[in-house]
Amino acid sequence: NAGVTQTPKFRVLKTGQSMTLLCAQDMNHEYMYWYRQDPGMGLRLIHYSVGEGTTAKGEVPDGYNVSRLKKQNFLLGLESAAPSQTSVYFCASSYSEEVGRRPLHFGNGTRLTVT
């Protein structure tokens, strides 16, 4: 099993460009999350999904959109990238009945730089 796979691993964008980060999990998990990690701030929740076709905002959703068209995939989109979105992005997933009771399964992160 691959677990949680994030693509790409690295990306450099210019201000105003758009891109989509892909998160794929092969564990049939219902819950999926996107976090961003910035120095001195830990990981902050951007958006999350509790099932196929559903999405919801986290703590820092501005400037991002998400979609969960298939249960195994959770896409994070930046429509018009800004330097403030330079960060490391982590995707995570979990079974609904295990969330909190078991650790989340994290991907290895995507390092995004916006110039």
Place this chain on the structure above:
Amino acid sequence: AQKVTQAQTEISVVEKEDVTLDCVYETRDTTYYLFWYKQPPSGELVFLIRRNSFDEQNEISGRYSWNFQKSTSSFNFTITASQVVDSAVYFCALSYDTGRRALTFGSGTRLQVQP
């Protein structure tokens, strides 16, 4: 609102010293879960331990030990006889049992173990 505070931004110790990483949390929930994650220089998030709010028993795993005290809302992590391989950023996180059930992370403590 949930909050996790890791007041120690960076700690530097010499190999074989013991070191304690502090974590203080805030929550209104009666059922919640606490986690510690390690992030080595390679960048991935490694799960270390989970503790639920009903279990205040301390835990020891090899050189690692955790002290959970509900009275002070703390979940501290001690590494005994530290090694260079322990050098990493350590995150404390809190999850609750209802709603989105996402993890709320502290800002992390960077541990540098010098040889």
